[in-house]
Amino acid sequence: MAVLWLDDVSAGDLETVGGKAASLGELTGAGLPVPPGFVVTAGTYRTFIEEAGIDEELFAAMEIDPEDSAALKQAQETAHELILGTDLPDEVAEEIIDTYRTMGEDGEAFVAVRSSATAEDLPDASFAGQQETFLNVREEALIRRVKECWASLFSQRAIYYRQQKGFPHDEVDIAVVVQRMVDAEKSGVMFTSHPSTGEPQIIIEAAWGLGEAVVSGSVSPDNYVVDRETAAVDEVTVADKKVMMEKDLETGETVERDVPEDRREERVLSDAEIERLVELGRLVEDHYGDPQDVEWAIFEGDVYMLQSRPITTISDPAGVDDRDRTGDPAGEAASTPGSGATGATDGGDGNDEELLRGLGASPGIVSGAVRIVTKLDHLDQVADGDIIVTEMTMPDMVPAMKRADGIVTDEGGMTSHAAIVSRELGVPAVVGTGSATRTLEDGQIVTIDGDKGTIREGSAADRGVEEYEPVESVRPETPVKPMTATEVKVNVSIPEAAERAAATGADGVGLLRIEHMVLSLGKTPAKYIADNGEDAYVQELVDGIRGVAEEFYPRPVRARTLDAPTDEFRELEGGEDEPNEHNPMLGWRGVRRSLDKTDVFEKELRAFQELWGMGYDNLELMLPLVNDAEDVRRAKSIMRDVGIDVEKQRWGVMIETPASALSIEEMASEGIDFASFGTNDLTQYTLAVDRNNSNVADRFDELHPTVLELIADVIGTCRELGVDTSICGQAASKPDMVDFLVEEGITSISANIDAVRDVQHEVKRTEQKLVLDSVR
Numbered sequence: 001m002a003v004l005w006l007d008d009v010s011a012g013d014l015e016t017v018g019g020k021a022a023s024l025g026e027l028t029g030a031g032l033p034v035p036p037g038f039v040v041t042a043g044t045y046r047t048f049i050e051e052a053g054i055d056e057e058l059f060a061a062m063e064i065d066p067e068d069s070a071a072l073k074q075a076q077e078t079a080h081e082l083i084l085g086t087d088l089p090d091e092v093a094e095e096i097i098d099t100y101r102t103m104g105e106d107g108e109a110f111v112a113v114r115s116s117a118t119a120e121d122l123p124d125a126s127f128a129g130q131q132e133t134f135l136n137v138r139e140e141a142l143i144r145r146v147k148e149c150w151a152s153l154f155s156q157r158a159i160y161y162r163q164q165k166g167f168p169h170d171e172v173d174i175a176v177v178v179q180r181m182v183d184a185e186k187s188g189v190m191f192t193s194h195p196s197t198g199e200p201q202i203i204i205e206a207a208w209g210l211g212e213a214v215v216s217g218s219v220s221p222d223n224y225v226v227d228r229e230t231a232a233v234d235e236v237t238v239a240d241k242k243v244m245m246e247k248d249l250e251t252g253e254t255v256e257r258d259v260p261e262d263r264r265e266e267r268v269l270s271d272a273e274i275e276r277l278v279e280l281g282r283l284v285e286d287h288y289g290d291p292q293d294v295e296w297a298i299f300e301g302d303v304y305m306l307q308s309r310p311i312t313t314i315s316d317p318a319g320v321d322d323r324d325r326t327g328d329p330a331g332e333a334a335s336t337p338g339s340g341a342t343g344a345t346d347g348g349d350g351n352d353e354e355l356l357r358g359l360g361a362s363p364g365i366v367s368g369a370v371r372i373v374t375k376l377d378h379l380d381q382v383a384d385g386d387i388i389v390t391e392m393t394m395p396d397m398v399p400a401m402k403r404a405d406g407i408v409t410d411e412g413g414m415t416s417h418a419a420i421v422s423r424e425l426g427v428p429a430v431v432g433t434g435s436a437t438r439t440l441e442d443g444q445i446v447t448i449d450g451d452k453g454t455i456r457e458g459s460a461a462d463r464g465v466e467e468y469e470p471v472e473s474v475r476p477e478t479p480v481k482p483m484t485a486t487e488v489k490v491n492v493s494i495p496e497a498a499e500r501a502a503a504t505g506a507d508g509v510g511l512l513r514i515e516h517m518v519l520s521l522g523k524t525p526a527k528y529i530a531d532n533g534e535d536a537y538v539q540e541l542v543d544g545i546r547g548v549a550e551e552f553y554p555r556p557v558r559a560r561t562l563d564a565p566t567d568e569f570r571e572l573e574g575g576e577d578e579p580n581e582h583n584p585m586l587g588w589r590g591v592r593r594s595l596d597k598t599d600v601f602e603k604e605l606r607a608f609q610e611l612w613g614m615g616y617d618n619l620e621l622m623l624p625l626v627n628d629a630e631d632v633r634r635a636k637s638i639m640r641d642v643g644i645d646v647e648k649q650r651w652g653v654m655i656e657t658p659a660s661a662l663s664i665e666e667m668a669s670e671g672i673d674f675a676s677f678g679t680n681d682l683t684q685y686t687l688a689v690d691r692n693n694s695n696v697a698d699r700f701d702e703l704h705p706t707v708l709e710l711i712a713d714v715i716g717t718c719r720e721l722g723v724d725t726s727i728c729g730q731a732a733s734k735p736d737m738v739d740f741l742v743e744e745g746i747t748s749i750s751a752n753i754d755a756v757r758d759v760q761h762e763v764k765r766t767e768q769k770l771v772l773d774s775v776r
């Protein structure tokens with residue numbers, strides 16, 4: 001038997017039918033309304049490769065070094081040729097087609113063809129999203145689609161991922177679900193308990209059309225909060241639903257359409273439909289014994305369940321208490337973003353000797369022994385738990401920064417290397433103290449407060465002040481995220497921080513800086529290429545970006561091409577060839593350097609091209625420090641030269657100079673998909689205030705009305721032109737900026753790791769206020 005009906009499958013059949021089918025079978029068996037379907041079993045795939053005699057060649061082709069991109073690509077191609085190029089035995093193909101024909105009244109049902117890998121839902125090895133799904137398939141394409149699902153077990157991403165997790169390639173099998181399409185008139189998701197508090201509340205999100213729009217986040221859905229016990233609807237938030245996905249009746253393809261004007265702000269669910277959903281929600285939670293996250297659809301008045309998974313996000317208060325942090329509860333600190341240290345940490349302040357003050361650059365309070373690090377010092381002197389005190393941090397200090405408990409610098413502002421990296425590592429930091437390396441003594445015990453920016457004599461314990469780590473690190477490991485229409489993303493500058501960044505539940509990476517990857521090579525790009533060859537350079541970039549793209553897949557990751565100023569390059573081997581600029585901030589950096597030194601730029605573009613080729617379709621490319629449409633045109637032409645399909649791939653620009661803000665309309669006509677505010681630079685160039693100069697730090701005001709005016713104008717123009725807008729500068733973590741941007745209608749906000757949760761709450765609050773204002 002090549003196939004099994006979903007009615008005959010249950011959770012125990014994971015080995016035979018894979019994770020997805022087992023879960024659909026389980027729901028069907030529990031009497032829940034799942035669209036009918038059958039599974040082409042994992043055994044069918046296994047028998048196919050074995051009997052056709054392609055198995056040995058297939059697995060032999062996987063014996064490669066996964067870090068070698070060319071070999072990885074070759075492995076994928078071989079697997080695809082073998083599987084797609086070999087015919088299925090007639091009797092198997094007939095069984096699949098015959099079973100399919102019994103599904104539709106006229107024998108021509110539209111079906112969804114979905115991969116269901118046997119290792120899909122193993123703990124710690126989520127293969128989800130790696131294999132193919134095809135919608136609206138009919139008889140003539142069915143067999144081919146099934147084989148394409150099989151072949152998708154050997155995408156470059158999947159091969160790489162299995163190597164990394166140590167899964168033998170020949171121990172993962174793949175089944176395929178063939179299930180009747182539900183041409184949903186309405187669809188969405190439902191949480192059978194409150195996803196963050198676990199309270200007996202059912203949360204439903206609903207939009208018009210097929211569920212893809214809600215799941216992918218391209219539409220802001222209506223939100224209903226229902227009491228699970230009484231089924232009373234406590235809260236209804238009707239969103240402006242601009243787009244919907246539906247099946248094109250002629251081609252059968254899924255297309256995005258505008259929602260007709262009169263239905264955009266219409267409430268999606270009737271009370272009766274909510275009642276039915278709540279009934280199903282209770283059933284499914286009772287069946288599994290745990291809160292569930294359900295995808296549902298409504299077609300001709302009937303509610304269908306498309307998928308159900310346990311909610312992994314409910315926080316366990318005991319779990320939080322178990323951690324080693326004391327002090328203020330995370331929840332309270334979370335509600336006041338950027339408000340500085342919490343009340344619990346203030347005790348004893350009055351008696352303490354404040355040694356120094358700087359900018360609180362990475363939150364937390366810690367004590368430790370001062371370790372003064374000058375450029376000549378060996379960084380291995382830094383021991384676990386030390387406080388690094390240095391003039392300014394450099395990329396090669398990162399391993400020591402990881403060991404340290406705290407970081408203090410003489411120089412630098414909130415957007416300096418030290419500030420960015422400390423936040424990503426979750427190490428409290430105070431930057432721009434002016435004189436820490438001279439004022440503090442090696443071995444001296446101090447307490448630093450990374451919120452207030454203070455450095456005090458002695459240990460926290462001596463004074464009864466409680467130490468605490470960055471708020472984010474004591475929150476539940478899995479995301480507890482409020483649902484917002486504005487996407488909340490996260491910035492990543494060191495690939496090592498990817499996992500921590502992904503654990504915030506952010507909707508993607510709004511800025512992946514590649515400077516760190518390049519500077520940490522210890523050589524300028526030119527020198528590295530001269531010594532190691534251009535392939536090695538491309539490979540470094542591929543590896544660094546891939547780690548982040550993989551961690552977040554399928555959430556989008558916006559990587560930026562190189563933007564390092566010449567003074568940073570001068571510190572590296574080969575740096576003697578760099579020009580000595582009087583004012584590197586205004587000098588040869590960002591896209592202007594890329595357009596002059598196209599050979600280095602092309603290598604970066606090649607890395608993007610390779611990653612897209614590997615299947616990282618979540619990767620987006622961003623150009624820094626552009627001034628006008630001419631910069632964009634030139635960059636685009638080089639992108640084309642290296643073979644990038646500029647119509648297909650998503651790419652955009654940063655808005656970091658007043659010139660770029662004023663040129664937005666012309667830049668938009670070059671086909672950019674997005675514009676992202678780099679407020680660190682936009683503020684610097686609008687106000688003529690050096691962002692790294694602590695003497696003028698008090699004048700560095702991202703909320704200055706002129707900066708806000710530039711931003712508002714760009715958002716307005718982009719909304720008219722259908723270009724997405726976002727912010728990835730430091731100001732994205734400030735509540736006032738968040739309120740302003742949400743009100744102006746920005747598409748996404750990308751914050752620092754430690755601020756993501758606060759920004760999610762702030763966005764939610766502002767969105768709710770806007771909805772309320774509009775109905776009052």
Ligand code: PEP
Nearest residue numbers: 678679680681728729730
């Ligand atoms: C910015 O300028 O705001 C930005 C995000 O880029 P960077 O800080 O890397 O210059």
Ligand code: MG
Nearest residue numbers: 656678680681
């Ligand atoms: Mg910038």
